Amino acid sequence: MEKLKIAGGYPLKGTVRISGAKNSAVALIPATILAESPVTIEGLPDISDVEILKDLLEEIGGKVELSDDFDMTVDPSTMISMPLPNGKVKKLRASYYLMGAMLGRFKKAVIGLPGGCHLGPRPIDQHIKGFEALGAQVTNEQGAIYLRADELRGARIYLDVVSVGATINIMLAAVRAKGRTIIENAAKEPEIIDVATLLTNMGAKIKGAGTDVIRIDGVDSLHGCRHTIIPDRIEAGTYMILGAAVGEGVLIDNVIPQHLESLIAKLREMGVKIETSDDRVFVNGSDKLKSVDIKTLVYPGFPTDLQQPFTTLLTKAEGSSVVTDTIYGARFKHIDELRRMNANIKVEGRSAIISGPVKLQGAKVKASDLRAGAALFIAGLMAEGITEVTGLEHIDRGYSQLVEKLNGLGATVWREALSKEEVEQLKNT
Numbered sequence: 506m507e508k509l510k511i512a513g514g515y516p517l518k519g520t521v522r523i524s525g526a527k528n529s530a531v532a533l534i535p536a537t538i539l540a541e542s543p544v545t546i547e548g549l550p551d552i553s554d555v556e557i558l559k560d561l562l563e564e565i566g567g568k569v570e571l572s573d574d575f576d577m578t579v580d581p582s583t584m585i586s587m588p589l590p591n592g593k594v595k596k597l598r599a600s601y602y603l604m605g606a607m608l609g610r611f612k613k614a615v616i617g618l619p620g621g622c623h624l625g626p627r628p629i630d631q632h633i634k635g636f637e638a639l640g641a642q643v644t645n646e647q648g649a650i651y652l653r654a655d656e657l658r659g660a661r662i663y664l665d666v667v668s669v670g671a672t673i674n675i676m677l678a679a680v681r682a683k684g685r686t687i688i689e690n691a692a693k694e695p696e697i698i699d700v701a702t703l704l705t706n707m708g709a710k711i712k713g714a715g716t717d718v719i720r721i722d723g724v725d726s727l728h729g730c731r732h733t734i735i736p737d738r739i740e741a742g743t744y745m746i747l748g749a750a751v752g753e754g755v756l757i758d759n760v761i762p763q764h765l766e767s768l769i770a771k772l773r774e775m776g777v778k779i780e781t782s783d784d785r786v787f788v789n790g791s792d793k794l795k796s797v798d799i800k801t802l803v804y805p806g807f808p809t810d811l812q813q814p815f816t817t818l819l820t821k822a823e824g825s826s827v828v829t830d831t832i833y834g835a836r837f838k839h840i841d842e843l844r845r846m847n848a849n850i851k852v853e854g855r856s857a858i859i860s861g862p863v864k865l866q867g868a869k870v871k872a873s874d875l876r877a878g879a880a881l882f883i884a885g886l887m888a889e890g891i892t893e894v895t896g897l898e899h900i901d902r903g904y905s906q907l908v909e910k911l912n913g914l915g916a917t918v919w920r921e922a923l924s925k926e927e928v929e930q931l932k933n934t
């Protein structure tokens with residue numbers, strides 16, 4: 506086990522290149538199960554979620570090659586509907602996409618309930634409602650979901666909550682159902698369009714991805730193709746926040762600025778200078794930042810996945826800011842850790858109230874989830890002295906080559922093995 510050490514308080518500048526989107530990658534990889542010949546996905550991020558999904562595809566008999574550039578070629582022709590009730594499926598949230606993809610291809614699947622970030626309750630009732638509407642029998646036995654269908658039939662499915670996962674999962678099963686499926690109140694995140702693009706390249710018939718009504722006409726078979734993943738808007742947003750906090754000119758390369766309009770608007774409101782071009786965003790930080798309020802919403806609103814890192818930035822702003830998470834009301838586990846670093850933050854219900862400006866101080870802190878990790882490494886870069894962040898297994902789920910990218914901007918960040926005592930201490934917290 507390792508910790509991340511950060512020598513903070515220094516300005517960063519230079520260019521950082523954004524990797525492929527985690528939340529696309531984790532759906533695109535399971536989607537390959539649906540094809541009958543090899544699929545290549547170009548530009549995946551170097552993150553543990555990708556490695557785990559690769560292992561899971563191999564467990565069910567797929568042949569998977571991952572190049573040094575993180576292009577993945579999957580030959581799904583030898584896959585079988587192997588039950589996956591335990592083990593690696595528990596390590597990530599998106600293992601739930603194996604349900605939709607295996608149901609679509611094999612008409613049956615057994616998948617353990619997913620893991621992922623602990624952000625309060627994360628039910629999958631809308632996924633199950635969708636599978637049942639398509640004709641599957643779904644049971645939950647000892648922590649695993651059993652799905653079986655004699656045949657899948659298209660259906661009209663209204664989602665009671667706007668869910669990224671349910672929208673994609675239903676799409677994965679419906680592309681192989683007989684007839685037309687209509688998903689109403691669908692999520693509109695860019696990752697949904699990316700998955701629909703891959704499926705369309707594989708021969709699926711999908712219209713409306715990126716709007717709240719998606720129409721899918723099922724087909725009898727899907728074939729291989731090549732697909733290039735979209736850039737990770739959450740990783741890009743993290744580097745923009747970091748650029749606003751400690752940047753003296755940070756150029757973020759390989760980004761789709763339209764995916765980040767809500768963040769760009771809030772950063773500008775704070776007084777951060779931002780210039781955008783086709784696939785780049787330039788951010789210049791400032792020592793005089795204004796407080797702002799944010800409320801997380803479904804896309805194109807302010808993303809919940811940037812709420813935690815943005816909270817760290819607000820510790821530097823003059824005045825009181827209110828951060829409200831309407832998607833995950835308990836996504837505040839980073840706050841206690843920020844307080845250890847001298848932040849002045851109160852949590853009231855679904856909101857955090859941040860009073861600033863304060864000068865953060867280096868401390869030993871623990872990442873409880875992926876974006877709490879981002880909040881803490883940004884805090885470490887802003888703080889005086891050395892910060893040590895543990896819980897790197899969370900950060901490694903979503904930040905490709907973090908140390909290399911930060912040091913490329915002039916930071917002094919390194920990974921160090923934990924001592925036996927530190928490992929014991931962590932087990933007891």
Ligand SMILES: CC(=O)N[C@H]1[C@@H](OP(=O)(O)OP(=O)(O)OC[C@H]2O[C@@H](n3ccc(=O)[nH]c3=O)[C@H](O)[C@@H]2O)O[C@H](CO)[C@@H](O)[C@@H]1O
Nearest residue numbers: 528599626627628629630631632666667668669670671832
């Ligand atoms: C792998 C992946 O893409 N993860 C993202 C995805 O997670 P995920 O797809 O799991 O999140 P959803 O969009 O499904 O969740 C949105 C809200 O709906 C609720 N809900 C969801 C499904 C369901 O069946 N029932 C239900 O009540 C959730 O508890 C949450 O409050 O979108 C989240 C919201 O943008 C992001 O934080 C995650 O980074």
Ligand SMILES: C=C(OP(=O)(O)O)C(=O)O
Nearest residue numbers: 598599621622810875876
């Ligand atoms: C919550 C997140 O991921 P996951 O849904 O994979 O746990 C995230 O990316 O911030």
